Amino acid sequence: MAQLVTRLDDALLARVDSLVAHGVVATRSEAVRLGLETLVDLEHRKRTGEQIAEAYRRYPQTEHELAGLDASTRALIEEEPW
Numbered sequence: 001m002a003q004l005v006t007r008l009d010d011a012l013l014a015r016v017d018s019l020v021a022h023g024v025v026a027t028r029s030e031a032v033r034l035g036l037e038t039l040v041d042l043e044h045r046k047r048t049g050e051q052i053a054e055a056y057r058r059y060p061q062t063e064h065e066l067a068g069l070d071a072s073t074r075a076l077i078e079e080e081p082w
Helices: 010-021 028-058 063-079
Strands: none
Touching: 010 028
16 A cells, blocks of 8 residues: 655644544544545535536436426435325
8 A cells, every 4th residue: 555645734644633533533544534534425425426427517418308208207306205
């Protein structure tokens, strides 16, 4: 596993240490790893969402497709035991 050297200001480091003290994460390294994993995942989800939206802009759904969705949605709602 590679190592990453970084600098944190005192306030952020204190907050990370508080997470460790409260058992949210086991170590500072785990906190940094989880933070980076979260950042990478959020960026991936954002880009995926943008690609999906762009695809719908290029190839919008037809009236026929949308009408079918309305009927399917109504059927699903009617099946619910509200």
